[in-house]
Amino acid sequence: MSTTEICSYPTVQELSKALADYVANLSRETVSARNRFTVGLSGGSLPRILAAELKHRTDIDWDKWIVFFCDERLTPLDSEDSNYKLAKEELFDHVSIPESNIYTIDESLIADAEEAANDYQDKLISVFAAMNTAKFPVFDLLLLGMGPDGHTCSLFPGDAYAEVLNESLAWVTFVENSPKPPPRRITFPPTVLNHAHNVAFVVTGEGKKVVLNKVIDLHDTTYPAAMVKPINGKLVWFLDDAASANLVALKK
Numbered sequence: 001m002s003t004t005e006i007c008s009y010p011t012v013q014e015l016s017k018a019l020a021d022y023v024a025n026l027s028r029e030t031v032s033a034r035n036r037f038t039v040g041l042s043g044g045s046l047p048r049i050l051a052a053e054l055k056h057r058t059d060i061d062w063d064k065w066i067v068f069f070c071d072e073r074l075t076p077l078d079s080e081d082s083n084y085k086l087a088k089e090e091l092f093d094h095v096s097i098p099e100s101n102i103y104t105i106d107e108s109l110i111a112d113a114e115e116a117a118n119d120y121q122d123k124l125i126s127v128f129a130a131m132n133t134a135k136f137p138v139f140d141l142l143l144l145g146m147g148p149d150g151h152t153c154s155l156f157p158g159d160a161y162a163e164v165l166n167e168s169l170a171w172v173t174f175v176e177n178s179p180k181p182p183p184r185r186i187t188f189p190p191t192v193l194n195h196a197h198n199v200a201f202v203v204t205g206e207g208k209k210v211v212l213n214k215v216i217d218l219h220d221t222t223y224p225a226a227m228v229k230p231i232n233g234k235l236v237w238f239l240d241d242a243a244s245a246n247l248v249a250l251k252k
């Protein structure tokens with residue numbers, strides 16, 4: 001059964017501390033149960049907020065982490081736009097996750113979005129097919145952000161993105177007309193997000209408060225973030241008070 005928890009903190013720094021505790025606990029529990037911790041990361045502000053406290057933790061079995069990107073921009077890995085580059089600078093450079101456990105896009109395929117998505121899917125299959133019997137990868141933890149238009153990963157609202165939003169077979173799909181630059185990206189579809197054991201959204205700032213009300217209070221699935229409802233997993237929202245100011249769900 002799916003459960004949802006909403007946590008709000010006065011400052012982003014306090015949020016980072018709580019997030020580090022949450023990730024460290026989950027990592028410890030999962031490693032002792034399954035001897036590995038599969039994580040999906042997003043871009044935007046998430047890597048910085050996540051790493052701020054987490055990179056100082058000494059109680060994490062980093063060599064058991066297996067990391068994928070929930071979405072990635074089709075750029076070289078050393079581009080300022082690359083989610084990998086951001087995560088590397090904020091987190092990977094400071095902790096000891098084995099390089100071979102960090103799965104990046106194949107840079108030689110960035111000119112062909114479909115091929116890049118298929119290749120990334122093959123990487124997912126190589127890791128997950130042996131681990132679980134589900135038709136989709138079951139991540140231990142997916143860490144997501146949300147844009148002011150309600151997008152998450154590279155899942156954008158609107159009819160132009162219906163095919164990606166409704167993808168029901170592929171483990172990785174792609175967009176070539178993202179309204180948030182850069183335009184060409186690969187992304188997990190909602191079905192993959194909803195098979196995870198744990199999904200955590202990290203959303204901060206006043207600019208998100210209107211859309212958070214639509215997503216959390218009104219469950220308005222025209223906003224892709226509202227499509228995230230893990231079938232058998234746990235969803236946690238890590239918010240700051242500026243972002244959560246309008247939330248009816250928190251005032252109950």
Ligand SMILES: O=C(O)[C@H](O)[C@@H](O)[C@H](O)[C@H](O)COP(=O)(O)O
Pocket residue numbers: 042043044045046071072073083144145146147148151152153154180
């Ligand atoms: O690659 C990307 O662009 C991200 O994965 C994207 O989905 C991001 O998480 C949101 O846009 C929120 O970004 P902010 O936290 O910076 O607002």
